[in-house]
Amino acid sequence: CGPPLVIQGALYGEVKASKWTKEFQCEGTESSLLGCRNRGPVRNTCSPGKAVGLTCSEPVRLVGGASRCEGLLEVKLGTWRPVNASNWTMKEAALACRELDCGSVVSMGTRNNTSVKLFWEINLNLFKSGSSLRESASSSSKFYSILELVCTDLLVQPTISVSTKGGVTRTIPQGLAGVLLGSSFTIICSIQPQYPGGSFQLFFTSANTTQSYSQPHINHSAHFLFPEAGPNHFGNYSCVYNVHVFFHNFS
Template sequence: MMETITDSVRLVDGTSLCSGRLEVKSTHSNQFNQWWSSVCEDDFDQQDAEVVCRELGCGAPSVLQGALYGEVEAPMWTKEFQCGGQESALLDCRSSGSDRNTCSPGKAVGLTCSEPVRLVGGDSRCAGTLEVKHQGDWKPVARYDWNLKKASVACRDLDCGSAVSVVEREESSERSVWRIDSNCVQSGSLLRECLISYFSSSILDLT
């Protein structure tokens, strides 16, 4: 089971690290009595989803749908979140004062965030310098050991079809970049699971 987790929110039973059923950690009366609660679809909206995806280090929310990742038993989170969309954590958001008593079966929030991958500086959103966000930082990817087959993994994450061009661009000086473990990528893992911190002046441009 894939699972992305922080101290207060997690996505479970998803198909990737950035998808799953949303659960929030509840603390009841004392710090030793805690459990994870699903959130009712009626109490959650797009702005709330933006905060969760950011908190988990993923890209923007792409799918928000109840029961997408399985049915769930109680307990349920009982208050409605009222995020502005700019908060850094879901539990920083305001929530409604009144408790919800019931939530229909199949109404637990299922959330899919996009992978934190982007192309910058190109003619379209599907062309440019490949950058990946990890541990809070957007950094370019080194040209090390790339071909069209491996580049297609990034294109898939960007919803851009297949890779048609992989070009090495030399910068004037070395900087902190990501090197991507090609064996890891070929095993079917996500790009952000395959990152190695590196210094290089050779940057990858992708179309």
């Protein structure tokens, strides 16, 4: 499953221990976990604080582009190989971008390369039914064009916060905030820098109505000022970030 992206457990944070049918005793020289010695019946092998959780990167990548989210699609099953582009549509391309954690598909193309002798043929029906690219791949030696994708990097979700002037902000669980009646307050939408430009929309939903307010970003944030808090301001607030990149609009 590729190199580790996240490791948890022991010094890295608590992970809930599970019950396994085998206790693995690895010395570090084995080529796989199943190559380790094991012993014992069903038992809880990890005491609290000892369990390790791993998040691995999928053996799928885009190479040769300006970022990790554009280039030739390659899959690793023992060795890295490009993917045959035959019969691919934007629907499958969108699924591939999603599997790569690269947001939405922008464009799909092909490239001819006669020096490539071995490809991965993707069973598109299997892929569309929920299997991963790796699970859908089989080897092929026929000459095909190579699949090339441009995806957006995954847009980071904006954050929302509230501040008051002349009043007190009280934050309680479930993302609830209290503001004193009559005090001014500001709803702040912000996002990590990813792309230039963009704007924010603040949506306010009460029992009777839904309103929206728009502002361009300034230093990747927008401040929506409400001069005086009243009963009509009680409701739900949410931020939406809009940006135009790769000749497409994304939110």
